[in-house]
Amino acid sequence: MDKVYILGGLRSYVGVVNGMYRHVPAEKLGAAVLRQVMDKYQALRPDYIIGGNGVGAGGNITRLMALEAGVDISVPAFTVDVQCGSGLESIATAAAKIAAGEADLIIAGGFESSSTQPRRGYAPNHPDYEGDSWYSVAKFMPGVHRETVMLEGAELACQREGVTKEELDAWVLRSHRLAAAAQAKGLLQNIIAPVFDAVKDEGVRPRMSQRLLDRMPKLLPGGQFITAANSCLINDGAAFVVLCSEAYAKSHGLRPAARVLGSAACGGDPLVSPRTAVAALQKLLAKHGLREQDIDDFEVNEAFAVIDVLFARAFGSSVEKYNVFGGALAYGHPYGASGGIITLHLLEALRQRGGRLGCAGVAAAGGVGTALLLERVD
Template sequence: MEDVYIIGGLRSNIGLKNGIFKNMLPEKLGGEILKCLVGRYDLSEIDEIICGNAVGTGGNIARLMTLYAGVSENVPAYTVDMQCASGCACIDIAFSKISSGQCDLIIAGGFESTSMQPARIYNKNDSRYNEENPIYWTAQFSPNEIGENVMLKAAERVVQKYNITNEELNFWILESHKRAKLARKKEVLSDIILSLDESNYDEGIRDNMNQRLINRMKPLLFKEGKITATNTCLINDGAAFIALCSKKFIQENKVKPIAKVVNTSLIGVNPLYSPVSAMKAADKLIKSVRLTYESISAFEFNEAFAVIDVMFEREHPRLIDRYNKFGGALAYGHPYGASGGIIMLHLIKSLQSVSGKYGVCAIAAAGGIGSAILIERI
């Protein structure tokens, strides 16, 4: 296998649904980040662009984005939909194609606009078609379940199965915002964030987050439930891309990489308990390379629900200072197709901040799929 390196990456600010990017076409949002990434690192002879997108208009929107960005029409681009894990899946595919010797330079990541998510309607021949209420927003992820709240239900099931307490959940709501606000104050992420369309902040970070506000939140699904609007990520718009390359590319172009991709993993779990897949994917990955959790200097888990944080803390209580060092999706948000690229960029920054060696990012996806990636800082 060939070694695979990360040259660098960029992300947009993360906007709320109908927020700072509400009027920006998703393909243009992604295209601006792509164009600036190509320009910043003077990337030519790109072999492929692999792009995650979960709720866009379809029709290989990655190709449309690439053309909007002004990248040569000779560069192929294609869209990957693994829902929340789409961005990580793209990095995973890029790793495989470069390590196998098929490619030397790939840009991978994703973009999302929930503000412009198109309404969908099942065909009238489909048994799922509902004449009285034909529009649906959430695809079917499991043969045994369909509806708009399937991910919330999955998180609630995890809470019940593992007897997760409100106190455990509340800690991570406050901690995520605390860490994100401190990172913003210190501008530790400023060099990987590109301001677009006069956007200059991550819209989801709530300065007023406090225990009193948390206590006022009502359960989203059931009267006795514990999943609320504060321990669940918001709905967002954003884009993030990473440039990955071979050792040959580095030598020929005299590029200095910032990290090396060591290995990746994918795992399937019961889709009714999908949030557990992030931890399961990380377990599989770390075991595959014969490392231990203690040997990992930084972790970035996509914080779609605070239950994901609690599961990490229960297994590795002594490592929580290495976990989501700059806050997670409870603060920043979760623009589905872009989140894999976002957490990879944050992971690299976290490793750099502590001069660490190994870092792991992991993400849980609808349908019960977990994705994880191990990198080594250079």
């Protein structure tokens, strides 16, 4: 198996739904970031472009994005949809292709525009047809199709795991505090591709406070836990990394940022999908014979604060090396792009903190967890 490296990558600033990117379709937002990535790393004709996307128009939207970016028509592109896990699974797929000797250079990541996502509805012949009604949240499990299903899953996870409001609040405050500090110090500027006149991540709230959290109403009727603060916002964004083989890096005189050591995916109860992020990390570590103490930095997509709570309970000695720049509760969660975003944050955490091994993890709708293991290259 060939060694697989990540040269680096870029992400857009993350916008909130109907915010700064409200009139920018997903393929144009992704194309703007992709173009900067290709130029920065001189990856003008990769073997593949693999893009994660969860709520776009379908029809292999990654190919459309590549063409919008002016990529040569000879370059193939395909789309991965594992909802929240799409971007990370795209990177894992790219690494597997290179490791198998099927490619030497691949750009992978994801892009999303919730602001311009299409309306969807069932055809009259479908058994779930209910007139001319639309839905925005896909069906993730048999027999259940509601717009609130992800919120219900997080609520159920809190109930089943005995999570407290105090635990959730602490993670919300931490995420915004760390993200605001990273923003003020410019700690992530190295991985930002400013596009469409954006100047900051819209979701970060430097003034997030306990008083504000205490006033937050519950999002579900009869709910006890889930609020707009301890669940991520709805977002737009894009992020891509450049992966290559060892032979490609050597022949082009390139210095990679990290080596991809492996990935793992797992399934879990689709009604309680937040659990799968930790489950995927545990599977990945076991697969490579590692303990949590061996990992220098963790990045997990905190779509809900309950994911943070579950991480802290499973990896109690690793809290200080977890989401060190803040997480999705502050930045937001542009579904298809989030795997790329946390991979880039992980690369920066390893670089800035001098760590060697790092793990990224995502819990996806439908009960699928994905995790990635990286080794920083000196």
